[in-house]
Amino acid sequence: MEKQEELQQRKLGKGRLLLFPLPFQGHINPMLQLANILHSKGFNITIIHTSFNSPNISSYPHFTFENISEDSPTGCTDLLGNVNNIILLVKLINEVCFDPFRDCVKKLISNSSAEDPIRCLISDALLYFTQAVADLVKLPRIVLRTSSLFSFHVFHSLPLLLQKGYLSMEDSESETPVLEVPPLKIKDVLLTFKNGGEAQSEMLSKIISETKEASGIIWNSFQELEQSILPTIQQEFPIPNFTIGPFHKYFTASASSLLAQDQTALSWLDMQAPLSVLYVSFGSIAAIDKTEFFEMAWGLANSKQKFLWVVRPGVIRGSEWLEPFPAGLLDAVSERGHIVKWAPQQEVLAHPATACFWSHCGWNSTLESICEGVPMICSPSFGDQLTNARYVEAVWKVGLVLENGIKREEITKAIRRVMIDQEGKEMKMRMSCLKEKVNFCLTKGGSSNKSLDSLVSFILTF
Ligand code: UDP
Numbered sequence: 001m002e003k004q005e006e007l008q009q010r011k012l013g014k015g016r017l018l019l020f021p022l023p024f025q026g027h028i029n030p031m032l033q034l035a036n037i038l039h040s041k042g043f044n045i046t047i048i049h050t051s052f053n054s055p056n057i058s059s060y061p062h063f064t065f066e067n068i069s070e071d072s073p074t075g076c077t078d079l080l081g082n083v084n085n086i087i088l089l090v091k092l093i094n095e096v097c098f099d100p101f102r103d104c105v106k107k108l109i110s111n112s113s114a115e116d117p118i119r120c121l122i123s124d125a126l127l128y129f130t131q132a133v134a135d136l137v138k139l140p141r142i143v144l145r146t147s148s149l150f151s152f153h154v155f156h157s158l159p160l161l162l163q164k165g166y167l168s169m170e171d172s173e174s175e176t177p178v179l180e181v182p183p184l185k186i187k188d189v190l191l192t193f194k195n196g197g198e199a200q201s202e203m204l205s206k207i208i209s210e211t212k213e214a215s216g217i218i219w220n221s222f223q224e225l226e227q228s229i230l231p232t233i234q235q236e237f238p239i240p241n242f243t244i245g246p247f248h249k250y251f252t253a254s255a256s257s258l259l260a261q262d263q264t265a266l267s268w269l270d271m272q273a274p275l276s277v278l279y280v281s282f283g284s285i286a287a288i289d290k291t292e293f294f295e296m297a298w299g300l301a302n303s304k305q306k307f308l309w310v311v312r313p314g315v316i317r318g319s320e321w322l323e324p325f326p327a328g329l330l331d332a333v334s335e336r337g338h339i340v341k342w343a344p345q346q347e348v349l350a351h352p353a354t355a356c357f358w359s360h361c362g363w364n365s366t367l368e369s370i371c372e373g374v375p376m377i378c379s380p381s382f383g384d385q386l387t388n389a390r391y392v393e394a395v396w397k398v399g400l401v402l403e404n405g406i407k408r409e410e411i412t413k414a415i416r417r418v419m420i421d422q423e424g425k426e427m428k429m430r431m432s433c434l435k436e437k438v439n440f441c442l443t444k445g446g447s448s449n450k451s452l453d454s455l456v457s458f459i460l461t462f
Contacts, residue, residue: 013042013043013044013116014041014042014043014119014456014459014460015043015044015116015117015118015119015459015460016043016044016045016046016112016116016117016118016119017035017038017043017044017045017046017118017119017120017121017122017459018046018048018105018108018118018120018121018122018139019031019034019035019045019046019047019048019121019122019123019144020047020048020049020101020121020122020123020124020127020130021047021049021055021123021124021144022090022093022124022126022127022146023049023050023052023053023054023093024053024284024285025053025256025257025258025259025283025284025285026146026283026284026285026362026363026364027124027126027146028053028055028256028258029248029253029256029257029364030144030146030220030247030248030364031047031122031124031144031146032047032055032060032251032255032256033247033248033250033251033253033256034122034144034218034220034247035047035060035063036250036251037244037247037250037251037452038456038459039062039063040250041452041456042456043119043459044064044116045062045063045064046063046064046065046066046108047060047063047064047065047066048066048068048101048104048105049065049066049067049068050067050068050070050093050097051067051068051069051070052070052093053258054067055256055258056255056256056257056258059255059256060255066104066108068097068100068101068103068104069100070093070096070097070100070101071096086285086382086383087196087199087200087203088199090126090203091199091203093127094127094128094129094206095129097127097129098129098132098133101129101130101133102133102136102137105121105133105134105137105139106137109137109139118139119140119459119460119462120139120140120141120142120215120459120462121133121134121139121140121141121142122141122142122143122144122218123141123143123144124143124144124146125143125144125145125146125152125207125211125217126207128203128206128207128209128210128211129210130210131210131211131213131214132210134214135213140215140462141213141214141215142214142215142216142217142218142459143211143214143216143217143218144217144218144220145211145217145218145219145220146220146363146364147220147363147384147388148219148221148226148363148366148384148387148388148391149219149221149226149229149230149233149243150226150229150387150391151363151383151384151387151388152233153181153229153232153233153236154181154184154192154384154387155204155207155208156208156236157180157181158193158201158204158205159201159205160180161178161180161181161189161193162201164180166178166186166189166190167189167190167193167194169186169190171187171190173186174186174187174190175187183390183391183394183395184386184387184390185390188386188387188390191380191381191382191386192382192383192384192386192387195382196382211237212237212239214239215239215240215462216239216240216241216242216455216458217237217239217240217241217242218242218244218455219241219242219243219244219245220244220245220246220247220363220364220367221243221245221246221367222243222244222245222246222437222438222441222447222448223243223441223447223448223451224437224440224441224447225370225396225434225437225438226243230243240454240458242451242452242454242455242458243447243448243451244448244451244452244455245367245448246367246368246370246371246438246448248346248364248367248368248371249371249438249442250442252346253345253346253364253368254344254346254347257342257344258284259284259312259341259342260342261342261343261344261345262340262341262342262343262344263344264338264340265308265338265340265343265344265348266344266347266348266351268308268338269308269348269351269353269354270351270353272306272353273353274352274353275352275353275354275355276305276306276353276355277305277306277307277308277351277353277354277355278300278303278305278306278307278308278355278356278357278358278377278415278419279307279308279310279343279348279349279354279356279357279358279374280296280300280307280308280309280310280357280358280359281309281310281312281343281345281357281358281359281360281365282310282312282315282359282360282379283359283360283362283364283365284312284362285362286315286360286362286381286382286385287314287315287316287317288315288316288317288406289316289317289318290316290317290318290319290324292405292406293316293324293325294324294329295406295407295408295411296406296411297325297329297333298329298408298411299406299407299408299409299410299411299412299415300333300336300337300411300415301329301332301333301336302408302411302412303411303412303415303416303419304336305336305415305419306336306337306353307336307337307338308337308338308340308343308348308354309333309337309338309339309340310339310340310341310342310343310345311339311340311341312341312342313341321341322339345365345368346368346372349368349369349371349372349374350372354372354374355374355375355418355419356374356375356376356377356415356418356419356424357369357374357375357376357377358376358377358378358379358415359376359377359378359379360378360379360380360381360385361376361378361379361380361385361386361388361389361392362384362385362388363384363388366388366391366392369431370396370398370431370434370435370438371435371438372435373428373431373432373434373435374431375398375399375418375424375427375428375431376392376398376399376400376418377399377400377402377411377414377415377418378392378393378399378400378401378402379401379402379405379406380401389401396430396431396434397426397427397430398427398430398431398434399418399427400414400417400418400427402414
């Protein structure tokens, strides 16, 4: 009898989950990976999404999709590339999505059946308005935090940092350590918070308070990577915390890529010697100005190393793509490098030719580099990138930060330090240790594997 019930249960699945990603590449990827992970555990999946940056539905025939058809947050794409605009955009998304999202969830609940009950909502931490909707329709909400535990701790610490006066400190003190959030320096805190002003503190305060109201938090991180900060997080967010990452080790990010990934990146890497190539990419949102772009190009050319460079259309402020490149410099760069608009990043990092990753230190990029054992050069510009970069350099000691912005001499020196010097070999060894820890945490009985089992049991209590 028991067996028959079990069989029946397996046929029906464990119920349905509603997942709602923030519509940015670095947030869509982990949410859709999480959807695949939970689907593989027997849950049915409905992805609720915006019209803005809507996901690639054809890659997920096993999911149901619901477009909330929000009124477009005016000129969305023009708002990217600058921290104040990103804050504005996140705020707008939280405002314009409220009504259509609420109506969508209500409709899904009223159409749901006893055989396929909706267990809970899983939404991005930055979609703070979804907590009020979840409360309204009496659906438990679990938050997905797509970045590190440490970065959320730093966000949580903003009121304290403000109270201690760190945000009004002079630039001359920029190298001073901030004892409340080690290993950050004053300049990291200033870059993370100062430009965002009031709007950013208000937004972070909502993100933090609405996360505390949720039933639990899922982290795309793993215990061994952020062991020391875990007890603090558990105190700050006294709800169940599930560290089940890195998600992309279960399912790759390629299926959820919003831009076409140029496969010539891989065929070009196939022609290069092992551990000879620097991979350069600043992710889907960060932008640089023309001067920085020239400095990058000269730094790369002068390093005399091979490089694969993702120049995303729009990454250079005020330019469509490569027009600012003077022809002479383009020739010099082309001798050693290959430029693409968007790459299959995970495969690039896993390629035997890739030796180093010069990154903006978005959390997905950082995790993807760790998982492939590739040391990093860090050029963070806003948000969690500063905290991620400082961990890369000072805690895991698997890379270095370009401390003075993007300057050609410093770039060339950094490339040599990581790709040629003994220092770089030591970084590579430490990265390889982290890579082993990743593999271990995902195996049966490993920390992420156990945490995922707890998450599944937790969801089944709803
Ligand atoms: N990515 C990619 N191709 C590229 C550059 C990035 O597929 O050429 C992917 C990368 O693998 C990662 C995501 O885009 O999963 C970027 O997320 P991240 O958190 O690193 O940065 P963000 O774009 O959010 O700043």
